[in-house]
Amino acid sequence: QRLDRALDRVEQRSRAPVSGSDWRGALERLAEHFRAPRFLDHLASRTGDRVHLVPVDHVAYVQARERATYAVTATAEHMLDATLAELERKLDPATFFRIHRATLVNVAWVGELHAHFGGRLAVRLKGERRDDLVVSRDRVRPLKERLGLA
Incomplete structure (x- = not known):
């Protein structure tokens, strides 16, 4: 569900003109979000x-x-x-x-x-x-x- 919401946000933002570096940064942040496991603190x-x-x-x-x-x-x-x-x-x-x-x-x-x-x-x-x-x-x-x- 979280991935679906994140992809929906990326798709919505893709409708606006975006430079290549902005996309790269957004994708890196998205990848980091899913890469790092989150444990209870x-x-x-x-x-x-x-x-x-x-x-x-x-x-x-x-x-x-x-x-x-x-x-x-x-x-x-x-x-x-x-x-x-x-x-x-x-x-x-x-x-x-x-x-x-x-x-x-x-x-x-x-x-x-x-x-x-x-x-x-x-x-x-x-x-x-x-x-x-x-x-x-x-x-x-x-x-x-x-x-x-x-």
């Missing part, structure tokens, strides 16, 4: 009639539990309207990594890794939030590769 948490915006760099991890999705920061847990799958698509994969079917972790918050039973691994967060998050067996190798450990 904050998450919206609704409480009653209020919406609290949580910057994604404050989010240590996002977890689905008890039929809800939570963004966990150093000091609070914020209930979100989106599913974990939706958030995984909308959050920058360079920042958030799925370590478990129910957990996306902010890689910048990973403080250490340690062995967990059953061939699994656990991630301990750094800073004020020192939660231990279990990494599912099938995500251990990709996580180590992502962190440059494999």
Whole structure:
């Protein structure tokens, strides 16, 4: 839909006389718009009639539990309207990594890794939030590769 609207605008502007450099600039801006993926820079948490915006760099991890999705920061847990799958698509994969079917972790918050039973691994967060998050067996190798450990 966005592409259709952009092309309609280009077509409308094409009816007016335009120099070659103007076209080139417009096409470059249009291409840049579609080239650069846009990821969320904050998450919206609704409480009653209020919406609290949580910057994604404050989010240590996002977890689905008890039929809800939570963004966990150093000091609070914020209930979100989106599913974990939706958030995984909308959050920058360079920042958030799925370590478990129910957990996306902010890689910048990973403080250490340690062995967990059953061939699994656990991630301990750094800073004020020192939660231990279990990494599912099938995500251990990709996580180590992502962190440059494999």
